[in-house]
Amino acid sequence: MEPVFLGAVTILGLLEQAYFSLQVIYARRKYSVSPPSITGPPEFNRVYRAQANCSEYFPLFITALWTSGVFFNEGLSSMCGVLYLYGRLQYFWGYASSPQGRLDPLYFCAKVLWTLIGCSTIGVFQSFFKIYLHMDLLQITATALGFY
Template identity: 40%
Template sequence: MTTTEQPILLAAVSLFSALHLGFQARRVGWSRMKYKIMPPAVNGPPEFERTFRAHQNGVEFYPVFLVVLWTSGLFCNEALAALGGLVYVVAREMYFTGYANSAEGRLPGFYLMICVLLALAVTAAVGIIPSFLDKYLSIKILSRSI
C-alpha cells in the first residue's frame, strides 16, 4: 500500500480521539484527588460521580465510534468520515464538560454525538452495500471509472 492509498486522515482522527479519551481519564483522576475518592471506589459527591460517568460513557461508545468511523472512511469517503470524527470528538468534549457540570448539561453534546454516529453509520452502509453486492452477488449498482 502506497502512502497515497493509506487512510492517513482516519488514522490521525483515531489517534486524536484516543488522546482525547486519555485526557478525559486524567480529568477523572483530578476529580478523584479533588474529592479524595480512592480507587476502586466510584461513589462520592455528585460532581465526582458525573465526571466518572461522563468518562465511562465515552469509553462505552468508543468501539462504536471507531467501527463506524473506519467503515465509513474506507467504504464511502475518508475525508467526510474524518470530518465526522472530528465533530464527534468535539461532541464528546461538550458531553463530558456538560455532564461534569450538571446532568442536564450533557444533552447538547449527547444529541450531537448521536447525530454524528448515525451519519457515519449511514455513510458506512451506503459504502458497504454496493461493495457487498458486487463482490458476493455480482450485482453492480455503482460503476466506478478509473
C-alpha cells in the same frame, strides 16, 4: 490510498480518551475518592460517569469511523469523526458541570454516530454488490433517478 485522515482522527480520539481518564484521576484527588470506589460527591460522580459514557461509545465510534472511511468516503468520515470528538468533548465538559449540560452534545453525537453508521452500511452494501454481484448500486440508483 493510505487512510491517513482516519488514522489522525483515531489518534485524536485516543488522546481525548486519555484526557477523560486523567480528569477522573484529578477528580478522585480533588474529592478524595480512592479506588476502587466509584461514588463520591455529585461533582465526582458526574466526571466519572462522563468518562465512563464516553468510553462505552468509543468502540462503536471507531468501528463506524473506519468502516465508513474504508467503504464509503475517507474525507467525509474523517470530518464526521472530528465533529463527533468535538461533540464528546462538549458532552464531557457539560456533564461535569451539570447533568443537563450533557444533553445537547449527546444528541449531536448521536446524529453524527448514526451518520457514520449509515455511511458504513451504504459503503459495505455497495462494495458487496460490486465485488460479488458485479452490480454498481450507485450507478443503478443514479440511472433510476435520471442522472445518467
